[in-house]
Amino acid sequence: MISKSKISYIKSLANKKLRLKYGCFVAEGNKIAIEILNSNWAIEQVYATQKFVDEHQFEFNKNKIEIITNEEIERISNLQAPTDVIIVMKIPSANKIIINNHGWSIALDGIQDPGNYGTIIRTADWFGIQQIFTSPDCADLFNSKTIQATMGSFLRMKVDVVDLEKLITENKFDQIAVAVMNGENIVKTTFTKNGLLVLGSEGKGVSQKIIDKATHLVTIAGKGKAESLNVAVAAGIICSRLPI
């Protein structure tokens, strides 16, 4: 049986400050777990049902797996429909930021919804984008909801929290395309082979300082009456037009 102190430790990782203090975060869900267990990311502890361990094959030291019941998982899960496995992972140490000048990268300005943030990582990974920059006021990558929404793509994405203005000033991007409400229709935009796509929050959009540095202000044309698109949907539509 899982101890009370372990339960309160795992639950404490829902708090960003405590994640930084302990250097750990939580990933949940069977599909994500399989990807994690077959990756080389550092794992502190796996909590799984006997069923999960029996039914899945993965390369992982089984001594680090604690078998727990579904009822116990429900007690520590952040999900509304808890699955069979919860993994406590170690936050990787920040590497020196290396700008990948090949292909496109995405910059997120003030995107605070972890579900949208994680879905953008998943979408970027689908299209083969390898690097995402976020402003310091974006949701935290290691929030379990962000991790959940990535569906495992966080394992492959290089994510750096940066001052976006400085990033743009100090690095050369062939194009800086900023998504705005009244820009050029993306269908008419000619995108080069590499650049930076900047997306802002649905409420506030991209900050003016960044807009001022754009080479292209782009918009997804719509004939309907919705006021805006979900930012992860917008990211997907623009990515699908990039020559990557």
Add this chain to the structure above:
Amino acid sequence: MISKSKISYIKSLANKKLRLKYGCFVAEGNKIAIEILNSNWAIEQVYATQKFVDEHQFEFNKNKIEIITNEEIERISNLQAPTDVIIVMKIPSANKIIINNHGWSIALDGIQDPGNYGTIIRTADWFGIQQIFTSPDCADLFNSKTIQATMGSFLRMKVDVVDLEKLITENKFDQIAVAVMNGENIVKTTFTKNGLLVLGSEGKGVSQKIIDKATHLVTIAGKGKAESLNVAVAAGIICSRLPI
């Protein structure tokens, strides 16, 4: 002060059976509320803070507004970050299903996540699509999370729960485009002016019976390593290619 019986009534509307019994559902959030209050949808009761009422203008009988505190809203809210207003709305009576043969419609097969469902309604509304069909096992339109994710677009969308196979058999669509993992690249597909776009759940995809009736099996090409795209993102990307 809001009565205990009202609180338990509002909370009970999180349950689909009780929504059907009472014929009501809950919509939350300031932006959605403004759209609702300026629409002609039937409202049972508005619960709002004094601040909300003072700061916003809308055409609505103010006698139907009960002023409550932020603490009270927190008690009845389904949102993690409750806003200033919660509206109990009446579920509209089902109309005879009329197939709109002009333009494109969307059919959803087994999409159970209310957030994805609502985001698809919002996305469809952005592109000017006016009709969505869902299989009976999809999430409920009147789940507060679906409503929330539509950002008000449910007010403009014709949504019908139908037997999708029957829908396709009994009606003529110029094209029936089904999103699959290994179909034709949508970039190469020539879409006609009207048709039906069918999307399935991320886990199970579209059911074989529907795939068998497709005129086009379409896929969003990706060079990365993610196993799939979020279904609302996929809906957005395909909609952005339709001639609407």
